[in-house]
Amino acid sequence: MSVLKLGIPKGSLEKATIELFEKSGWQIKLMSRNYFPEVDDPELSCSICRPQEMSRYVESGMLDAGITGKDWTMENESDVEVVADLVYSKVSKKPTRWVIAVPGNSEITTVEQLNGKRISTELVNVTRRFFAEKGMDVDISFSWGATEAKAVSGLADAIVEVTETESTIRAHGLRVIHELMESNVQLVANKAALQDPWKREKIENIILLLQGALRADRIVGLKMNVPQDSVDTIIALLPSLNAPTVAKLYKQDWFSVETVISEHQVRDLVPQLKRAGAEGIIEYTLNKVI
Known part of the structure; x- marks a missing residue:
């Protein structure tokens, strides 16, 4: 029997990924x-x-496919195929961003002022390419964690x-001076x-099935009975x-009306439907929308 080797991301995406697969049928x-x-x-x-390592394992063939971030695929310069973008709405409503930040009391306000300066990051290769394209000479060092403290x-x-929200960066007294890139979750093969x-x-x-489950995440089904008039x-x-x-x-001057709508619309819509004559209004969750 043929078997597909799939990588599941460890860490912040792990729980959301497993829940997404469960909703998709696995x-x-x-x-x-x-x-x-x-x-x-x-x-x-x-x-x-x-x-951080997923795209390397996929590129080497140890895995046939895996879920990772666009940032780490770019960091590793991996020769893999991006086969799907996945919007993990349950993890965050905002895109993940890589930013350049300086201490709040720093005189540095622009990227150009970092020429000759020391920069700490886990995203070394992407950062190096960014400054190289600008013709700037910076000292980039790899950070094993607690990067804000550096x-x-x-x-x-x-x-x-x-x-995502810059709250942690601000909590450490840092100030963002530039957005380097946005990242998103991807399935690579x-x-x-x-x-x-x-x-x-x-x-x-x-x-x-994954895309169908993600599409259904914030929409619901609405069903009701409505008099003919x-x-x-x-x-x-x-x-x-x-x-x-x-x-x-059956044998009545009533109709069953059913639709699919965004979850946030329900609270305003249901009272309007009730006043317009709808009865037996049912809201139900959806697993997938294909």
């Missing part, structure tokens, strides 16, 4: 102190890997750090694996992906 069960979780699909073999303690003049028809189809099937009024109120589904109730 049960991934973590084992204590084990980097090879069980999965209820004999055609799938999962490994837990750091996002600038606060004077070990670096600036840092390149990942952030080994190029040789994509030449295998079975593996390509398996990867495409996974993408289809209110149908047009109700339909005019309803947003939908296409047109609402309308079906006549």
Whole structure:
């Protein structure tokens, strides 16, 4: 039997990724102190890997595909195929950004003023290319963690750090002077694996269901009974992906109306529907929208 080797990201994306696969139809069960979780699909073999290393494992063929960040694929300059962008809305509503920050009391206000200065970051290669393209000479050192502290303690003049809201950066008394790049979650695949028809189809099937689950994350189904003389009024109120589904109730002058809408619209819409004559309004969650 053919098996697809898939990398699951360790750390902040781990729980959200496993929950996403569960919603998509796969049960991934973590084992204590084990980097090879069980999965209820004999055609799938999962490994837990750091996002920073994922693209290297995929490029080498140790994994056929894996979930990681665009930032780490760029950092490693990995020769892999990006086969899907995944918007992890449950992890964050904002994109992950890599920014250049300096101490709040620093006289540095622009990137150009960093020429000849010391910069600490985990994203060394991307940072080096950024300054090289500007023709600037900077001293870049790898940070093993607590990067903000390097600038606060004077070990670096600036840092390149990942952030979503900048709250941690501001909490350390730092000030952002430039946004280096935005990153997002991606599914990357080994190029040789994509030449295998079975593996390509398996990867495409996974993408289809993952994207369907992500699309369903913030939308709900809405179903109601509507008297015949209110149908047009109700339909005019309803947003939908296409047109609402309308079906006549058996031996009655009533209709069943069903639609799919954004979750945030429900609280304002339901009272309007009730006042317009709708009854038996049901809201239900969706697993996937394909």
